[in-house]
Amino acid sequence: MEVTNKFITIKATIDGEPQESDFELKIEPFSLSVKPGSNDVIIKNLYISIDPYQINRMKTVSSSQKTSKFSTQIATGEVIDAYGVGKVVASGNPKFEKDDYVVGLISWGEHSISHGFILNKLDPMGFPLSYHVGLLGLSGLTAYAGFIEICKPKKGEKVFVSAASVSVGNLVGQYAKTLGCYVVGCVGSPDKVKLLKEKLGFDQVFNYKEETDLNSTLERCFPDGIDIYFDNVGGEMLEAAISNMNLYGRVALCGVISEYTDVGKRASPNMLNVIYKRITIQGFLSGDYMHLFPEFISTTVEHLRTGKMHVLEDISIGLESVPTAFVGLFRGYNVGKKIVQVSDDLGDK
Amino acid sequence: MEVTNKFITIKATIDGEPQESDFELKIEPFSLSVKPGSNDVIIKNLYISIDPYQINRMKTVSSSQKTSKFSTQIATGEVIDAYGVGKVVASGNPKFEKDDYVVGLISWGEHSISHGFILNKLDPMGFPLSYHVGLLGLSGLTAYAGFIEICKPKKGEKVFVSAASVSVGNLVGQYAKTLGCYVVGCVGSPDKVKLLKEKLGFDQVFNYKEETDLNSTLERCFPDGIDIYFDNVGGEMLEAAISNMNLYGRVALCGVISEYTDVGKRASPNMLNVIYKRITIQGFLSGDYMHLFPEFISTTVEHLRTGKMHVLEDISIGLESVPTAFVGLFRGYNVGKKIVQVSDDLGDK
Incomplete structure (x- = not known):
């Protein structure tokens, strides 16, 4: 089944403070079916992480910017990968089934296609899904x-x-x-x-x-x-x-x-x-510390349940709010983890 | 027995590049006998270390120079303590005897008086004494x-x-x-x-x-x-x-x-x-790494004896050469460890 997929991208590289006008919303056809024989995972994005470090992937690469060797540039007009939580729509990957919640590298869009790289099944453990983007996430x-x-x-x-x-x-x-x-x-x-x-x-x-x-x-x-x-x-x-x-x-x-x-x-x-x-x-x-994930989760869940830790989230609604949410990071607008809720996990998959 | 002791000191604090004229040679009476009941060690200095870090102890202390809390200022007109090798003239300290070679904190002078703090008996192990100031020293x-x-x-x-x-x-x-x-x-x-x-x-x-x-x-x-x-x-x-x-x-x-x-x-x-x-x-x-001294010495001595390491020393003769030796550090004049030989270990103790 083919739908349209909205996603947020950059119009050009960004070298100063980012502005809303540096971004645009694009719409492309998107298949909700997995190609036969592929191990792709088709994901409906629910909550996506808005992080300042992404600006470093949006800059013009000059030969003196040796950092660029160590991070992946974001290409103008293309999908921007980002951490978040989603729900599996279709999977050719034996690790994931339809309707699984997943956490990992998805995108600033309505849907993502993942090859299973930096993607895990998510057990919400009774917490709101958004927690797994922020304090129980990266x-x-x-x-x-x-x-x-x-x-x-x-x-x-x-x-x-x-x-x-x-x-x-x-x-x-x-x-x-x-x-x-x-x-x-x-x-x-x-x-x-x-x-x-x-x-x-x-x-x-x-x-x-x-x-x-x-x-x-x-x-x-x-x-x-x-x-x-x-x-x-x-x-x-x-x-x-x-x-x-x-x-x-x-x-x-x-x-x-x-x-x-x-x-x-x-x-x-x-x-x-x-x-x-x-x-x-x-x-x-x-x-570099993924091996600490289980210890980190058990410690943090314990602190949340005993009231020793609290969640600070700042959630905007709708994919269209991504540019404003992102530029706000550099203006000190957010309080706590900045997240965009792309979908409410109701309605069509 | 009382003699005169020559030593090098600073005329005033030094805040830029040091000049020979920032230093002066002073002469004071000096007792070669230990006061009864004290555990002082009277040392004839033989080789003294000339190190760039000393400049940081010669600067004017301003309230913003918080580093000064962590290093001891050198007082104008006073003896300047420095690492080096000497020979014991008299000792009230049971750890040291007359004619022992010692290595540690002595001074930019002909003689030093030590309370045993940062001072050790030295076994030259068949190497020139100067080696123990540099490559076998600090x-x-x-x-x-x-x-x-x-x-x-x-x-x-x-x-x-x-x-x-x-x-x-x-x-x-x-x-x-x-x-x-x-x-x-x-x-x-x-x-x-x-x-x-x-x-x-x-x-x-x-x-x-x-x-x-x-x-x-x-x-x-x-x-x-x-x-x-x-x-x-x-x-x-x-x-x-x-x-x-x-x-x-x-x-x-x-x-x-x-x-x-x-x-x-x-x-x-x-x-x-x-x-x-x-x-x-x-x-x-x-x-912070004095516990590594034995390991450092055995490794280095082994490398010296097998010819895998070589000594680079730059030795000036006479206490009077200290200011020139020191300012030369900041002009790139020295090749290898800069040392001043104050005495040749012959003649009077």
């Missing part, structure tokens, strides 16, 4: 693995998280609290300050837009210094964090969103500090 | 521990070392060769290029002063990318190394000499590269 694994494996936290240690209200940041802060750490978050609005303190139990939260000297801010928030910095923003915040770190401090580099849309912007941390204080700065990607 | 341990523990080299890996002809750098390259790595060094003169290639067996060596684009230089020298960068210089070299690193690359931050005498100078590595390539940047000090 954002959660990123926070869990990055914090536990890279930062190696000990009870009582002083933890700083930037972009602390969004997908990964809020979870790092919550994991840190479950381990008995002192946690300070940095956010971009008074509402987010309040939310993280009151709902998530952060020890301190500051709004960086109200601070004039980040060094002094961190000195004030960390009278005993920083042991762990989970970095989502890069730039001056990384510099200030390094200046305020303790001996043997650890920096997990998860993202540098302040540098994504500003080619000239770079952090210039004081490397003499890094030497004298024996600081480790480590970049990581969650894909 | 420089050697720095190279060994930093390379083995921080860089975790594997046979065949591609290793880049900056400041490759001086104290630590040449040893890192030599250790890397003993482990079957591909080694490229960066130096500052054609003579040094030749020396490292011909005497030490580096695979490639370049003179950074002859290169216009360090990124291209490293691309040329590392067609298969860099796995390990042992950084002694910081600045643009660190940036270019990160750009040319492979997945899971490791950077040992040992020193950033290009930033020591230029307050405004900082490396701005591409942190997005650090994330995508899962790079680890780790600062370290050799003092």
Whole structure:
């Protein structure tokens, strides 16, 4: 059976801050049947993840951008693959059956076709499907693995998280609290300050837009210094964090969103500090920690059920909202994990 | 018995590139006898280490220089402590006897008084005493521990070392060769290029002063990318190394000499590269690895005896040469470990 498939794509490469007008909705014919002999999986997309890192796949590739070797460019006018949850419409793959819920690499579209690569059957375990896009999905694994494996936290240690209200940041802060750490978050609005303190139990939260000297801010928030910095923003915040770190401090580099849309912007941390204080700065990607998925899920589910962790989701409805949802990431509009609900799992498959 | 003791000190704090005129030789009365009941050790200094990091102890302390919390300032007009080899003149400390050779924290002077802190009896093992200041001393341990523990080299890996002809750098390259790595060094003169290639067996060596684009230089020298960068210089070299690193690359931050005498100078590595390539940047000090000293000595002595490693020393004679020796470090004058021989171990104790 053939239907039409709507999907969101880029009109051209994007090198500055993204705008809604950089994107367009395209419609193409799409077959809901699997070709005989193929092991494709045809998926109806339900919830899709909206992540800042995608901007790095949308940039113009110049010969000096050696990073491009390590991430796949998004081609103009083509389907954009993204993490999400869907339902199987048809499958030629013995691992999946019609009506299975699946989680993994789907797309910013109504339907996806998967070759089974980065796709798993999903048991919702009684939680809303959207949870499996965010805190029980890759954002959660990123926070869990990055914090536990890279930062190696000990009870009582002083933890700083930037972009602390969004997908990964809020979870790092919550994991840190479950381990008995002192946690300070940095956010971009008074509402987010309040939310993280009151709902998530952060020890301190500051709004960086109200601070004039980040060094002094961190000195004030960390009278005993920083042991762990989970970095989502890069730039001056990384510099200030390094200046305020303790001996043997650890920096997990998860993202540098302040540098994504500003080619000239770079952090210039004081490397003499890094030497004298024996600081480790480590970049990581969650894909290297898939072996921790079962441990991450059981820990997180336990914390959710006992009320030690809470979900922060920011869900927009309808595929058409993807461009606005995406550009909003760079303007600080979202609170918690940004997700687009493409379909409500009712009606036609 | 009282004698006079000559020592080198700073006239004032030094914030730019050091000059000979920043130093002066002072003479003070000095007792060669131990006070009754004290456990002091009176030492005649023989060979003293001349190290770039000392400049960081000579700078003006401003409140923003948080590094100063982690290193001891050198006071104007006072004795400057430094690593070196000496001979015991008198001892109130049961661990040391008159005429013992000792290695550890002595001073830029003719004599030192030690409370036994960072001081050990020295068995020269048939090697010249000067070896125990450099390749069998802290420089050697720095190279060994930093390379083995921080860089975790594997046979065949591609290793880049900056400041490759001086104290630590040449040893890192030599250790890397003993482990079957591909080694490229960066130096500052054609003579040094030749020396490292011909005497030490580096695979490639370049003179950074002859290169216009360090990124291209490293691309040329590392067609298969860099796995390990042992950084002694910081600045643009660190940036270019990160750009040319492979997945899971490791950077040992040992020193950033290009930033020591230029307050405004900082490396701005591409942190997005650090994330995508899962790079680890780790600062370290050799003092954390004293437990490796026996292993380091036995390995290095074995390599020396079998001819797999060679010593590169640059020895000046006489305490008066300390200022010239020290400022020369920042002008690239030394080849190998810079040492000043204060006394030849003959004559009066």
